Amino acid sequence: MTKQERATRTRDALIRSAAEEFDRHGYALATLSAISARAGVSPGALHFHFENKAAVAEAVEQEACAALRRTARIVYGRRSNALQNLTDTTHALARLLRDDVVVRAGFRLSCADDSRTELSLRQEWQSCVQQRLAEAADEGLLAVGAGGRQDLARTVVAATIGLETLWRDNGEWLSPRTVTGLWRTLLPMLAAPGALAGLDPAGSPAVADDTRIPVG
Amino acid sequence: MTKQERATRTRDALIRSAAEEFDRHGYALATLSAISARAGVSPGALHFHFENKAAVAEAVEQEACAALRRTARIVYGRRSNALQNLTDTTHALARLLRDDVVVRAGFRLSCADDSRTELSLRQEWQSCVQQRLAEAADEGLLAVGAGGRQDLARTVVAATIGLETLWRDNGEWLSPRTVTGLWRTLLPMLAAPGALAGLDPAGSPAVADDTRIPVG
Helix, strand or coil: CCHHHHHHHHHHHHHHHHHHHHHHHHHHHCCHHHHHHHHCCCHHHHHHHCCCHHHHHHHHHHHHHHHHHHHHHHHHHCCCCHHHHHHHHHHHHHHHHHHCHHHHHHHHHHHHCCCHHHHHHHHHHHHHHHHHHHHHHHCCCECCCCCCHHHHHHHHHHHHHHHHHHHCCCHHHHCHHHHHHHHHHHHHHHECHHHHCCCCCCCCHHHHHHCCCCCC | CCHHHHHHHHHHHHHHHHHHHHHHHHHHHCCHHHHHHHHCCCHHHHHHHCCCHHHHHHHHHHHHHHHHHHHHHHHHHCCCCHHHHHHHHHHHHHHHHHHCHHHHHHHHHHHHCCCHHHHHHHHHHHHHHHHHHHHHHHCCCECCCCCCHHHHHHHHHHHHHHHHHHHCCCHHHHCHHHHHHHHHHHHHHHECHHHHCCCCCCCCHHHHHHCCCCCC
């Protein structure tokens, strides 16, 4: 292992360890000594990589955002049709927030202060929903009587952002069951009758397997 | 005017003035001297009512929560049917958040820290939605094929909480147009075909007028 590889590995270990400390104790109570101890490195090694706690937190946030974007791209690469893809993306992002401590801690850090990261992630999600619905219209998947496109997009954005807000109080809101229930309710409203039968509100199994990748 | 009435009036003026300062500058940058000056009272009078900035903020929060609950009760008193009532309540609460500086500032204060107020308001809203949908089922208003009751309730809760989260970035998310668009999308999903024609996604005009009451 080269010196460069060792440095990258130490930095990754510190980011994961910091995420676990932030996740468990919150930003204010997490300490640099606990972070370095959990990563199995010396305080000096931590300071070589990060100037202070804020710098570690920023690295956790950046890694979380990168992982969310990477997952959305992977799911998009596996798309069958636009409505199924929107469903699959929601499931994949929810799973990432549930299961990956770096994503969870980073996302929560980005929500805790006046950080613009959260705003930017929300705007990206909004664009993603609008784009998928435009594609669904092109693919002839949208129900004819399904109201204005803008109303539909706003309802989907609001409902998914709402799950994420509610999840901060109670983890059940991003469970597979709740996300599936949301799409079981929304898809009949969005999809043309002919398209509905081919859509799985629980997400495509193939996509679910593909996106179970480790972060970082 | 008795001494007691004067004291109440001064306290109300200070709460409104504090809300305006918090709304304009945020909690951290608002100063007690600006709050007392805007209310037209001496710093001594402010300190007679409130020990410090945190105490003023708490009073603004409490007044905001009381106003939201009061409005929900008034709208419930004017109910025609359960689905219209749910629509009307959303419009009335959105209007209060948009138009009343005490409600807006107090609600934002309750979201800014680890306050339990926001959590409790969200839980109350969740109970309100569940109760209205149970009533709608009793009144025979729900569509037969409208999926599981729990899925429906969660979708309505998530979509409305999502509007409120998105509104913190951009006021348009609680505009009458957006709230109406949400219900134009959701009501056909919830309501039995026979009931749908009698429902107004823009809210009942009578209820809208009744809830335009000043706060405090």
